[in-house]
Amino acid sequence: MAQDLTDVLEEWKCLEEEYQELRETHRMYLQKLDEISKLQNHCSSSISLQRKRLKELSHQAKKYSKGPSEEHSKNLEEMKEKIMMRPNAFFEMEAFLPQKNGLYLSLVLGNVNVTLLNKQSKFAYKDEYEKFKLCLTVILMLFSFICYFFVSYRFIDAILNFLLVWYYCTLTIRESILITNGSRIKGWWVVHHYISAFLSGVMLTWPDGNLYKTFRNQFLAYSFYQSFVQCLQYYYQSGCLYRLRTLGERHNMDLTVEGFQSWMWKGLTFLLPFLFFGHFWQLFSGLSxxxxxxxxxxxxxxxxxCSLSFIILFMGNFFTTLAVVRQKLKSRNQKPKSL
Structure with a gap:
């Protein structure tokens, strides 16, 4: 009995020592957090000041086409080149600093800090986003297929439309978080998901009737085709992005998108017919x-x-894709001339 009590007291003594070490470690942790917070604020204010001074300096530099001597001209050109490259450097720095939420994230999440402060967390979140998008796309494709061929109940259609609303709304939130953390998805491909969420919401509220039944199969076929093309895009874009990241030609936080971008030109031009067919299907649906x-x-x-939403989607998708193709063809034609 005495031996058991001695063992208990020894165990408590060891536990007490470990607790004191834990308290000290936690104190150091809080101290480091405070230091990190001060460093973050210092970096953010320094970047803002640098931007302001660079803007002023670039305005002054524009006054001089060349310097009074060859050495001054050379230094002036080097300065202008570095000024042009500096915003990209600031962008990379800010990707690891706390950022204020945009209007959309502020409305949805409030003032919660969504900046991930290390590369592992950023990559993990990006990969989880990609897996989520692929998984839901496959589910939506199968759901559309079942509704088109086997089920014709308005209640089941409502579940599909609700799933589409939830999917696109979730994408907009996750993409906003990824943009805050350095992803360069921008322009139309962000707006595209907001309009798609609105379209799905309108389809969800459309009451059952002759007009709904007339358009139903066309919408289900379009949903199935769109999901199929998105799966196709994900499969090829992810491989292309991995290769370009390895070569250092793309940013590590770049994402797969539902459209066509300039980096897809090599090896992914076969996707263009599928994309243009989907764009004109949107136009056909809008006009119908x-x-x-x-x-x-x-x-x-x-x-x-729904008609206006489909027409806006067609115009945005078609002209954005066309602009990328035109820009890429123009740059290819200019290369031989420069050589």
């Missing part, structure tokens, strides 16, 4: 709905809203 909205028996506001 617009004609439907002109019918005397059409009393549903959803018809016109």
């Amino acid at each position: 709905l617009f004609r439907m909205a002109q019918l005397p028996e059409c009393k549903d506001w959803q018809v016109l809203m």
Whole structure:
């Protein structure tokens, strides 16, 4: 009995020593956190000051096409080149500093800091985003296929449309977090998901009736085709991005997108016919709905809203893809001349 009590007291003594070490470690941790916070604030303020001074300096440098001597001209050109490269350096630095949430994230999440402060966390979140997008795309493709061929209940259609609303709304939130953490997805491919979420929400509220049944199969076929093309894009884009990141030609936080970008030109031009076919399907759907909205028996506001959404999606997708192709062809034609 005495031996057991001695063992218990010895165990408590060891536990007490470990607790004191834990307290000291935690104290050091809090101290380092405070130091990190001060360093973050210092870096952010220094970057803001650098931007301001660079802007002023670049305005002054524009006044001089060349210096009074050859050495001054050379130094002036070097300075201008470095000024042009500096914003990219600031962008890389800010990717690891706390950022203020944009309007959308502030409305959804409030003032929560969503900046991930190390590369491992950023890559893990990006990979999880890619897996989420692929998994949901496959589910939506199968769901659309089942609804088109086997099930024709409005309740099941509503579940599909609700899933589409949730999917696109979740994408917009996750993409906003990724942009805050350094992903360079921008422009139309961000707006595309907001409009798609709105379109899916309108489809969800469209009451069952003759007009809905007339458009139903066309929408389900379009949803199936769109999901199929997105799976195709993910499979090839992820491989292409991995190769370009390895070569140092793409940023580590770049994402797969539902459209066509300049970095896809080598090896992925075969996707263009699939994309353009989907774009014109959007135009066809928009025009079909617009004609439907002109019918005397059409009393549903959803018809016109869906029509406008499809036409906006077509215009954004088509002209953005066309601009990328035109820019790439123009740059290819200019290369031989420069040589």
